[in-house]
Amino acid sequence: MATRTKRFQSTRVVAVGGLVAAGLAAGAGVASGSTGPDDGRRAPARAASDEPTQVVMVRAPEVEDRNEVIALGLDITEHATQRGIEVVLHDAQDAQALEDAGFTWTVTVDDLEALTARNRKADERYAASVARSALPSGRTSYRTYDDYLADMNRLARLYPTLTKPLTLPNPTVLGERIRGLEISADAPDVRDGKPVFLLMGAHHAREWPSAEHTMEFAFDLLQSYYDRDRDVRNRARRVLSESRVIVVPVVNVDGFRISRSAQPMGDFSRFDYEMKRKNCSVSATTTPEFLGGTCADNPAGRQRGTDLNRNYPGFWGGGGASTNFLSDTYRGDGPGSEPETDAVRQLISERSVTVMISNHTYSNLVLRPPAIAATGKAPDEPQLKALGDAMAAQNAYTSQASYQLYDTSGSTEDWSYWITGGYGYTFEIGDEGFHPAYEEAVVGEYLGEAPADGVGRGGNQEAYWLAAEAAADDAQHSRIRGSAPAGKTITVSRRTVSPTSPVIQPDGSVGDPLLYEDFLVTSYATDRGGRFTLDVNPSTRPLVAGRYGRYPEAPPQGPVTLVNPPDVPPVGGSETTTFEVQGLPAADNGYAVVSIGWPSDDPTAYDWDFTVLGPDGTPVGSGATLANPEVIRIPDPQPGTYTIVADNYKGGDAAHDWSGEVTFESPDPPVDTGVKEAWLVSCTDRQGRVLGTREVVVDRGEVAGVGEICRRSSLKR
Template sequence: MLGTSLAATAVVAAPDDGGGDRVQQYREKTQVVFVKAPTRAQRNRVIALGLDATEHATTKGIEVVLYGDRDAATLRRAGFTWDVRVADLEAQTRANARKNQRYAARVAESPLPSGRTTYRRLSDYQSELTELANKYPTLTKPITLSKRTVLGKRIRGIEITRNADTVQDGKPTFVMLGAHHAREWPSAEHSMEFAYDLLQGYRLGKARNREILSNERIIIVPIVNVDGFQISRQAPVLGEDYSAFNYEMKRKNCRISQFTPEEERGGTCEDNPAGRLRGTDLNRNYPGFWGGNGAATNWRQDTYRGDAPSSEPEVRAIRKLISDRAVTVMITNHTYSNLVLRVPSIAATGKSPDEVEYKALGDSMAEANSYTSQASYQLYDTSGSTEDWSYWNTGGFGFTFEIGPDTFHPDYQAGVVAEYLGVAPADGAGKGGNREAYYRAAEAAMTNRLHSRIKGNAPAGYTLQVRKRFISQTSDVIDAAGNEGRPRYYQDTLTTRYISDGGSFTMHVNPSTRPVVVGRYGRDPVAPPQEPADLTNPQGVPAVGGSETSTFEIQGPPAADNGTATLSFKWPNGADWDYQILDPAGEPIASAATLDNPEVATIPDPVPGTYTVEAVNYEGGSAEDDWTGEVTFQSPEPATYTGLKEAWTLTCENRRGKIISTREVIVDRGEIFRAGDACAPGIGAVAAKR
């Protein structure tokens, strides 16, 4: 094979175009390292280096895969230091494979809904989707998305609800997606298991399942990146080689960028001169805020955004799916980091106008799996992500799940069985795990206060449609040199259809005014901010490498209303102190561990309570250069809304397909538009009522 023969040489080389290529000795160990980057700006800098950054980041730094000394040198030149988390990724992968073999050998049937004991291959997903459709014919509808992959494969899924063939029934829709990134195998497994769960529970008469399947539609697409997943899942373990030619670590799809040199265009996607680096990162290709921070501009990099917004057929297929349904909640599954992420994905976007409800739903799901619930930008900026397009343009709540704590495809028992069911060793053991989190998302999808409704009357066989077409803009597009240019523009058309069975009807839709038009979330302060306070430095100085702690109080209403708390630490001489701040529950919430003096840490929207500062004598701290600190408080930013309203266009077609009525519908989240006789000739509007 082409890739294998190239990988067998002493050095695998590619033209040095500044894009972070993977020139390396093939026998170098591949490592996963935790890069010390305690600020979001520093984590963004790590992403911009073009290395293979994982989704695992905290307030202290971010994990990166280093494929040899060349990658390590890139980090050193940028001034970063790191701790090694996985010293030999190849060895870890082989060890996990052996665990999988032992588990499958000793367990005939796992406690998963499907009973699976090993990771599926593409053919398994395809056959099981067919089997579920055949076994539950009235509860399922097999679906094939509107676009094929780059290599011409079908993207398949399943639609689950009572009377599944009656698609245009006005129900709200919950969409679950897996494997945008090829190497993230658990993301597809968890998606597939939820399909089994829903159907088996309904058959067994479980009230929860019957309520969900009676009142909403669930669409599950376990593998979005079909080409890449098949290559990753079928890749042979190449022993000592974990270079660009180990396709098991492929992240992207199979697109050959227009910027690919001629000499690297040959071969097939699973065997080509660029190896696994060929392709586009689908989760950086969605047009919402495409081209901004957090996506690579160079085609070689793992987070390459693509040649244009929504350039990839897989992305256009998901956009079409979501645009043609009233998708009120969406989850896209990934690995890894034990996170439930919500918008915004870019800090400059500002919080969503639905932040209160959005965060509450994320927190509820994270309660079940013991993941961290937070806005995506709190890790680092990410442009072109799935939910950043879907939420801001359709109004449906979108989340990213980062499944599992520490690897892309962990051993099956831990990464799939335990994480899905919520049993040891998963963090969500005893709380329900991802299974319970998914059920909560499904219940939210049919919760009336979280979306909108249109009610009225229509004759049997008449078709009602709500529709909206609009133009949106991407981010200011960053070029290869890091300069911001003009945004690009793209078009979306949202449509929901309902065929009346006569008499009254209810159509579940998202709010008529898109969140990107509504504005950005803030809140009007209900009290002044807290007065500044000095931080107490305890007596004595810890030895180098040691630490000491101090506490301080943050007040809440009615005494004070704090939008942010800013901690500043300084010392007189040449030492280096680092700081970590723990919230009232003892969890890390911020850190200050740069080379700066003063060190600064910021806590957004702090909850009232007692906070702890841990001061680490990183280098040279003594009585002569001991630290002092201060905490200051700022009011929350007031709410800013545009006041603009958008309308759905509601039409009624008779049985011959002729439009006999058109009207505008303006309806907010949680409200009802009373359409009356929706098919009465003429144009009109009725105010929305709660």
């Protein structure tokens, strides 16, 4: 275990130039992730420096620890593991803030600018040496936004019956249109009643691989439809006959254009526009010195804007998002306030999106709801986990609930899942940087080829195929059946009002939740008449259905005293011990709680750290704080032999050796509210007259019948 690293010795001198010189003097504000009051720590305020920027992994093994690091107001990369969270250190003040809060860290990137330059050179070499990559498109370098438009137009021309160009309803802050492509058999018939798999990229502008992977899957689907290999061809035709795939490569068009065309600096400073994350909105809370200029050249630099993935109204205003307009995780002036966010909401609200993936970089993760720990497990946790695990098996990513990293309020998949019932996931692509070398981050990660971690497994290519097949799976959504004459329109709709999180205020106090409205409506055209089947999500929102749990089938296991091996490892060394977890019929364990302490009241003199490995050898929990005892809580422990790795982090000796035990708790019972919501199914003619309605309650995997819905006698009274 490395000791605390103190790299910076003095505060850097800021050099400023261009339009923004006058605005930099203020340079104050909370940086990424702060949810408390503005404590005076500034966002990155330099434009240049002769001292390199570092990236460090802060030791933060518990979710609460990582939330605390975020709340310090430092520049968080959002790359996190179960052991810690990455932070960009711009100067000595950043390092001091971590040290003052009691955190330790190791350096992962000693010179961020140099790493960025090496990646750029690697991209140049790869593009020069490879005429065509193994990607479906054959690309060898990152696309510009115009390249995305050209590729979508090209696919629409080549496959006119399988594609339909898509324009989302709202223009962006700068007036751009958000473009996408619909892919399905007879794609122009958008009112065909099929379930939808929605794949999106670049909510965050600097995360270029997220858009690349999204675009490549469009090529994949369409080329596979006519592939010479029968199995490949049949798979594509089955997916596209039974479902509709919508790809939106770039959600944050304004930010992406700026990031992709910026002069490289590679240091994450305020005017390193290549590292822009947010959109281009100007918050109503922006102070005068940061107003003026264009989004690509203004006093706030890349920090102007709202984090679109903190702006969705589902649980908006809670932890893991900042109240400060300069922060990279600024949540926006209100729930769903941004035109880009609202455009995606409208798209999902008007289609039966049964599976959604929002691509991001980086951390090698497949994340599922909930994104906030206090929400509780999703009622569909078993199904969400099963699909997440299956996809992660293809790309060698870690499959877990989003909150297991840290709280994230206002995220895409949280709103989508809890309001519509469609499964929602975030992919964090790759393990190094927001847009590292193309050969690894795009070619390798998409195909599952070296140098990516998931070599030979199928990569994100196969993970997306699994998601598309799940979207079409009748067991994963609901269906409504009936019959109607030709020329009628069947509409399925629901209007709901939902609360945000209790809203954290700029001064750190917590206010009441806000209410927001959603109107979900999808339509089906009965061109030929007769029987119809509409694929929809369950009528009852997961938000009101309850929370996942299970009733115990046996008592929990009795406590286990841990056996400390003889002798004591030297400082910096480690030792192991094991314990057994029983299963049914002997015991039903909802939680295993490992508690290990040692004789000392001084954590600066004596400190042990612990990692728990599950029966398959993968980490399932760790305790590496300054607490004594360290307490590690493991949910739903599988039966088998668990290994504890004890690290003598500081001062451990015979007089200060550890001891501990494992206790077990029953599982949390399920929460079933008993509340059922209904879809309103209606039939209208070409003049818009309502001919019949039904209220339909239907659960996941079920089929509900509405009969001859267009009879006037079916109107509600």
